[in-house]
Amino acid sequence: MKKINLNVNVEYLTRVEGHGNIVVNVKEGILEKCELQIVESPRFFEGMLRGRSIFEAQHITSRICGICSCGHTLASIQAAEDALDFTPSPQTIKLRKLLLHYEMLDSHILHIYLLVAPDLLGVKSFVPLIDTHGAVVRRALRMKKTCNDVCDILVGRHVHPISAIVGGFTKLPKEKELDEMLKYLKELRTDMDATIELAKTLVFPSFERDTEYVALVSDDSEYPLLSGDIGSTDGVRMNKKDYKKITNEFIVPHSSAKHTRLSRGSYAVGALARINLNFNKLHPKAKELATLLGFNNKVTNPYLNTAAQLVECVHCLEDSIKIIEELKTTGIDYSEEIVVGLNENKKIPVKAGSGVGAVEVPRGILFHHYEIDDKGIIKNANCIIPTGQNINNIECDMKKLVPEAIDKNKEEKDITLLLEMLVRAYDPCISCSAHFLDVKFVK
């Protein structure tokens, strides 16, 4: 690396969920510091869950994050049902898959349009785009609204869903509502096609760093999001119960911060990881786009995570339409509607146990783990979120990116932007700091 000095200090990185700082120090060509610091106010969710009923866990943990509240809901329910030995009905599973698709669509669209696109179009936020790219902003807000509307129909609302709970759904969509969701989703296809055309014109920074990608894997032909084993591009495969052997929290010698690693220095989760592992299982229409974008081979440019999200948008949209059409054919069994509350009417048998939920949420694989006593009271809770697993990998990317950028004679402000864009590409969700694996305290 060239013998120069460089100081990058981005306080409160914008256009990410939650609060984080980027700090890079280069002294006479030596990289002294390269960190993504997390400064979110801790909220102690795992501590607060102790003593609450397992039937309240979904309601509470969905409040970890507004953007991923449906994802936390599904991971929480899965962990709770695993602890209770409760098997959900096939209809319930189908509706949960639909909910996860909606979550994926909503979150990815927000990230692609409102958080990433301003960088690629050279502006500070979507606000100036209202004047220069009015039609694009309107399309983005319209697409977001559609995702929101279908969520409203399915679970009452997107932010902190109401009807998806342990045991099933408290309200099942009427036939008319299935038609309505189908209509909205089919209309969304037009805007999705326009989004694909827009994406083809965007140029992402070029940067390569091979890493281990981790995502759910399975033996069947379905793109695994709601269930599966945990797999990696380095050939690891484990049952979800062994999630701690995947995350391997460890302490870095020069700081007390915890990182995660599996087969090598760091690993990545998220849309890029999922496509790197499960490209073949994408919906044909999504696969076609993925091939065009080069995802038929392992992609190691982290900036392309945003492109991978677009591929998943197409997949989730098409698969949602397929699921609703199937539900329309079979019809919905309304006798499955449940009333649980705190389970005062003992609808669901309770026993002591331990359960793990592992669900692919927009930013990667999310783990919830609860231990409950024979009355269903939570004794211990653990949530490991995707962003926590990505932090170590982001820092490894930064450590390769900075020297390369300096050698290409990039100016400080360009390097800063490249770093900001890198962190944003991972779509970090710092609010999910219920249990942040990598926490550095900034004095």
Added chain:
Amino acid sequence: MKKPKVAFFDFACCEGCQLQVANLGEDLLDILDTIDVVEFREVMTEKWDQGYDVAVIEGSITNEHAIEKIKRIRERSKILIAYGSCATIGGVNGMKNDFELNEIEAHVYQENAKHFKTVPTMAVSQVVKVDYFVNGCPIYPPEFITVLKCALAGLPYHVPDNVVCVECKINENICMYDKGVTCLGPVTKAGCNSWCINNGNVCYGCRGMVSNPNENSAKDVLSKYNISLDLIKNKMNMYNKCRELNKNEKDKS
């Protein structure tokens, strides 16, 4: 006319309420036509260094840094709106106050706990003066728009102080107690259009307790359905634990 300068800030929260604002969809553009959003970290890089006509605050106050920050924002703002349960009543973050601070910090962060010194969770109004409240977890978008309009027009807005049951009856829901489960509707502030019960779930009390709950009738309901007071209290504490801080203040004086 010059557009009012409006800024959005978040403290300890899930950022779901600002997402509710983003979820207004194209209606958001109409709002943006009438105000000048000068800070909104989650979607904007732009920063503003002067006064705010309106500051919209999400999240509860949980450490010394936040106390200082909210005081500075208050000084710079003509009008301050607290929105969401975390900001208006402390919300789920308040459950932390059920534990000894040292114990819960050590439980989550072990040897790193010393870096995460916090104070008992407080609602924004427990630290600075709040001019408008938009209750709920998350906020109910139509109410947020009403409050914003009132704030910009200089009109007062009163959070409904009747119980959720009133709206629930209008929506013709079957009472959750008749279905065999407890519900906090009988003691919780209305204004959400009984959102959760309409969708087959119970009320969790996210809008806060009415100022004058009908305790006798609530007790009648509990005894009719043979429900213990502890169970209800524990449920109430999911969102409303921070109200005890006010009680302690009163005890001291």
